[in-house]
Amino acid sequence: MSVVSTIDIKSVATRTITREAEAVASLLPMVNADFERAVQAIVETKGRLVVSGIGKSAIIAQKIVATxxxxxxxxxxxxxxxxxHGDLGMIQQEDVVLIISKSGESPEIKVLVPLIRNFGNTLIAMVGNIEAYLARQADIILNTTVSQEACPNNLAPTSSTTAQLVMGDALAVVLMELKGFGSDDFARFHPGGTLGKKLYLHVSDLYVNNECPKVLSTASLKQVIVEISKKRLGATAVVDTNDQLLGVITDGDLRRMLEKSITLQLDEIKAAEIMTKHPKTIHADALAVEALDLLRQYDITQLVVTTGSTYLGFIHLHDLVREGLI
Known part of the structure; x- marks a missing residue:
């Protein structure tokens, strides 16, 4: 018999998620005056927030620092x-110190706390027992007490570490909003990867690498087909002599035209007669992710790039795929 068949997998997983969700919900009353004092202390400090912990709490501390x-x-x-064991020199006079611990009684914590108190730094305790040594010694308490771990033995840090993580996120988001930290700031701090590209990559960074297919409204059908084939974007813009956008002709427009019964000879057809007027466009200064949203919204593969009504080029779905935005 398979080991996994001896338990109800879905039931255990559901119980775990339910217990951790309850632990998170129980934090709501803990967003209190002490929470506000903690935020104020961090905002007002001229130094940094030093976050410390031991065991699983140390891992949570690292994630909070990253956020x-x-x-x-x-x-x-x-x-x-x-x-x-030597790293205490990292703490500077102006720093605020946040120590994270479920029990608040770990031997390392009991050694560390008096040293920080001697330094005179503001000490915030994120603790799961407000009667513990750490809580009694702290200037400010962030209460992350949970009634039960999700672990069936009520031992492995599960609900408690989830509560710590969420309390840390609450701190980070409040501080973020207090400082007016916006998407432009976020882009500066996240220049790499897909997230960074979503925040700083513009249409103007991409369309300039493509060909710029265009024909006049008086162009023949043959000229249209040659331009579309030569520039390999599956479309061409139709412009006037000042590059003002009049319309667009895609491969699909050509196929639909040939499927219709037409009275004109093919060599008599002009671009103006088969173009789609008022095509979907995007400004060169728009974010590339905005172009992606439009392509998805209208289920198309390219957008005409303009500034005002002046034609500049095309941005294609392939450009966005190549940049990893999809």
Whole structure:
């Protein structure tokens, strides 16, 4: 018999998620005056927020530090064990210190706390037991007490670490909004990867690498087909002599034209007679992700790039795929 068949997998997973969701919900009353004091202390400090912990709490501390740094609040991680073995010098006079611990009674924490108190730094305790040593010694308490771990033995840090993580996110988002940290700031801090590209990559960065197919409204059908084939974007713009956009002709427009019964000879057909007027366009200064949204919205593969009504070129779905936005 398979080992996995001895338990109800869905039931156990559902129970775990339910318990952790309850732990998160129980944090709502903990967003209190102490929470506001913690935010104020971090905002007003001229130093950084030093976040420390031991065991699984140290891992949560590292994630909180990463979130704070990426959202405009300078923070560093200090492992509690390393702190008492030489790394305590990382803490500067103006820093605020946040120590994360479920029990608040870990031996390393008990050694570290008096040292920080001697330094005179503001000490914030994110703790799961407000009667613990850490809580009693702290200037400010962030209560992350949970009634039960999701672990069936009520031992492995699960609900408690989830509560710590969520409390840290709440701090980071409040600080982010207080500082007016916007999408432009976010883009500066996240220049790499897909996230960065969504925030800073513009249409103007992409369309210039493509050919710029265009014909006059008086162009013959043959000229239209040659231009579309030569520039290999599946479409051409139709413009006047001043490059003002009049319409667009795609491969699909050509196929639909040939499917219709037409009275004109093919060599008599002009671009103006088969073009789609008022095509979907996007400004060169728009974000590339906005172009992606339009392509998805209208289920098309290219957009005409303009500035005002002046034709500049095309941005194609392939450009966005190549940049990893899809």
């Amino acid at each position: 704070l740094n990426s959202t405009g609040t300078p923070a560093i991680f200090l492992h509690a064990a390393d702190a008492i």
